[in-house]
Amino acid sequence: MKKIEAIIQPFKLDQVKDALKGIGVSGMTVSEVRGHGRQKGHKEIYRGQEYTVDLLPKTKIELVVPAGRADEVIQVLAAAARTGSIGDGKIFVYDVAEAIRIRNDDRGELAL
Numbered sequence: 001m002k003k004i005e006a007i008i009q010p011f012k013l014d015q016v017k018d019a020l021k022g023i024g025v026s027g028m029t030v031s032e033v034r035g036h037g038r039q040k041g042h043k044e045i046y047r048g049q050e051y052t053v054d055l056l057p058k059t060k061i062e063l064v065v066p067a068g069r070a071d072e073v074i075q076v077l078a079a080a081a082r083t084g085s086i087g088d089g090k091i092f093v094y095d096v097a098e099a100i101r102i103r104n105d106d107r108g109e110l111a112l
């Protein structure tokens, strides 16, 4: 199993959710977060000095999927989240050791 963690532009959430639903992805966790990439947030000029307003609002999506589906999910997610501008976001991929459905003790991919 793989965990796919995507940090995206908040206004892209509905489009990304629809795209993932379209390929039959079931569970996900969504949080509102703040962050910056390599531009370190917006640059603002004040009295001739450049100040950095860091930590812009972003949306984090976490999904655990069977390892065999990870590439497809990543491609669909990235395509739906992409505008082509800076700040589109980033995807991190992790190995997942185990998953357990609390209700009935299903384990592994059965629990997804």
Ligand SMILES: Nc1ncnc2c1ncn2[C@@H]1O[C@H](COP(=O)(O)OP(=O)(O)OP(=O)(O)O)[C@@H](O)[C@H]1O
Binding pocket: 007, 034, 035, 036, 037, 038, 039, 040, 056, 058, 085, 086, 087, 088, 089, 090
């Ligand atoms: N190395 C990182 N570690 C953790 N989170 C990151 C990292 N890089 C980016 N993020 C998260 O992703 C969000 C979007 O990053 P962003 O798309 O601006 O990355 P970037 O590397 O600056 O690429 P771009 O040049 O396209 O803007 C950030 O606000 C932050 O929440």
Ligand SMILES: [Mg+2]
Binding pocket: 036, 037, 038, 039, 040, 086, 087, 088
């Ligand atoms: Mg950036």
